Amino acid sequence: MSHASDLSRPGAAGAAAPITTNSGHRGLDLEEPLIFEQDAPGRCGVDLPEPPELAGRLGGLERQAPIGLPGLTEPQVVRHFVRLSRNNFAIDAGLYPLGSCTMKHNPRLNEKLARLPGFADLHPLQPAETVPGALQLIDELAQWLIALTGMPAVAMSPAAGAHGELCGLMCIRAALEAAGDAREVVLVPESAHGTNPATAAVCGYRIEEIPADGRGRVDLAALTERLDPTVAAIMLTNPNTCGLFETDIVEIAEAVHQAGAYFYCDGANFNAIVGRVRPGDLGIDCMHLNLHKTFSTPHGGGGPGSGPVVLSAALAPFAPLPMLVRGPDGPRLAEHATEADGTAASFGRMKAFHGQMGMFVRALAYILSHGGDGLRQAAEDAVLNANYVLAELQDQMSLSFPGPCMHEVLFDDGFLKDTGVSTLDFAKAMIDEGFHPMTMYFPLVVHGAMLIEPTESESKASIDQFIASLRHLVERAKAGDAALFAGAPYLAPRRRLDETQAARKPVLRWTPPAEEAAAE
Numbered sequence: 001m002s003h004a005s006d007l008s009r010p011g012a013a014g015a016a017a018p019i020t021t022n023s024g025h026r027g028l029d030l031e032e033p034l035i036f037e038q039d040a041p042g043r044c045g046v047d048l049p050e051p052p053e054l055a056g057r058l059g060g061l062e063r064q065a066p067i068g069l070p071g072l073t074e075p076q077v078v079r080h081f082v083r084l085s086r087n088n089f090a091i092d093a094g095l096y097p098l099g100s101c102t103m104k105h106n107p108r109l110n111e112k113l114a115r116l117p118g119f120a121d122l123h124p125l126q127p128a129e130t131v132p133g134a135l136q137l138i139d140e141l142a143q144w145l146i147a148l149t150g151m152p153a154v155a156m157s158p159a160a161g162a163h164g165e166l167c168g169l170m171c172i173r174a175a176l177e178a179a180g181d182a183r184e185v186v187l188v189p190e191s192a193h194g195t196n197p198a199t200a201a202v203c204g205y206r207i208e209e210i211p212a213d214g215r216g217r218v219d220l221a222a223l224t225e226r227l228d229p230t231v232a233a234i235m236l237t238n239p240n241t242c243g244l245f246e247t248d249i250v251e252i253a254e255a256v257h258q259a260g261a262y263f264y265c266d267g268a269n270f271n272a273i274v275g276r277v278r279p280g281d282l283g284i285d286c287m288h289l290n291l292h293k294t295f296s297t298p299h300g301g302g303g304p305g306s307g308p309v310v311l312s313a314a315l316a317p318f319a320p321l322p323m324l325v326r327g328p329d330g331p332r333l334a335e336h337a338t339e340a341d342g343t344a345a346s347f348g349r350m351k352a353f354h355g356q357m358g359m360f361v362r363a364l365a366y367i368l369s370h371g372g373d374g375l376r377q378a379a380e381d382a383v384l385n386a387n388y389v390l391a392e393l394q395d396q397m398s399l400s401f402p403g404p405c406m407h408e409v410l411f412d413d414g415f416l417k418d419t420g421v422s423t424l425d426f427a428k429a430m431i432d433e434g435f436h437p438m439t440m441y442f443p444l445v446v447h448g449a450m451l452i453e454p455t456e457s458e459s460k461a462s463i464d465q466f467i468a469s470l471r472h473l474v475e476r477a478k479a480g481d482a483a484l485f486a487g488a489p490y491l492a493p494r495r496r497l498d499e500t501q502a503a504r505k506p507v508l509r510w511t512p513p514a515e516e517a518a519a520e
């Protein structure tokens, strides 16, 4: 496999001889062995006094052998992790148009508030009576989520979107079981995010796919035909994963309810409609919210997620414990199933503690700093930015479902036909242009999907730069410059992996080029 220090671009205009360095470094982009390979036994970052005699204090449970931590100095450790962080692309480094994931800016004000000692130093095992301020904050966030979605209740404990789906389907199953109604099927549109069928399967349901129509929406006729007393629920994303609003959603909700089934809405794309549409008005029964998408809390390695689930009055009694309840003395955590708290029918506990406090603080800070009008503007700007990308690229790239989009635009690979360039090649070439690729090959309803979500937090200047790079790449692909794509990325710290080899024979060690040459 070629090294990161190989800067040649075979076939590109004016290709030079490969530039290799003796060190393996590329400019100030530094290579190094794994941290365990840097181990020097006995080396340590701090001078610790000899430990006192502990023999016997643990009753024979003392560790018998070293635990295998590498011996390193403090500067080695700091450099190692700083170098790794420099190889890691993040929203703080540049435009990150990963469709469906909503990689928007994480405002620093939110970070500052989440680090206030009164929130940051809470211990999850602290008695709930000692943290009334935290409960107040969770309650205030809950009231915002209730107001924004138009739903009567919210379970705050789920830890992410997929966990929220699990929470919602467990509520649905509990409600059906309480009514003595054993239904076995969950309907999922073919464009669904993979977590939807996975969640339904984990809950013991059989999954059946509902096809999309020619407009990239759920085929209403196919859906209504399939609805019968075996169907427990439908799981639908709105706006859907093609970046399109499900225009038949009210009819869908009515048909689902007429069949005695529940309507789970996947709310991962709520950022497109906040302040414009209240999902509760559309007839949904439950929906998760990804605080780390819609409300800007960090994700993708930047922090834990949080997936509160809003619930209809029919499903709220089955919500998980602990549940925040409002009493005469303010909000309180109901830890147990009791009639008095309205938690007697709860399906139980799905998480050790009550939610992700740091994410609650960040999300509420985001909501309060925007206000209702600012949240609506964020949604409108996200839709505007995606439609700007669509308008500027639709003459060069191809759309399976023409027409305006919501907060993300879905291209297919039709424009790459006969160029020898695949969606994967195109995405890798974007890295050389300094852009994280869009979401590729998802959703599955279009061939070679490229799903672009610019988010509202990108400026026009940065989106223009992005559009210019994409137009350039499309032109190069159509001009037959296949070599520009075949080996891309050429300029990233790591080149393209041979995915088969990487899975079968992973190379987990780094060899300096000089040693590699000697071995060959």
Ligand SMILES: *Cc1c(COP(=O)(O)O)cnc(C)c1O
Residues within 6 Å of the ligand: 100, 101, 160, 161, 162, 163, 193, 195, 196, 237, 241, 266, 268, 269, 290, 305, 307
């Ligand atoms: C992100 C996403 C999920 C899953 O959410 P996580 O927070 O990553 O668990 C589910 N559905 C859709 C459409 C998504 O975009």
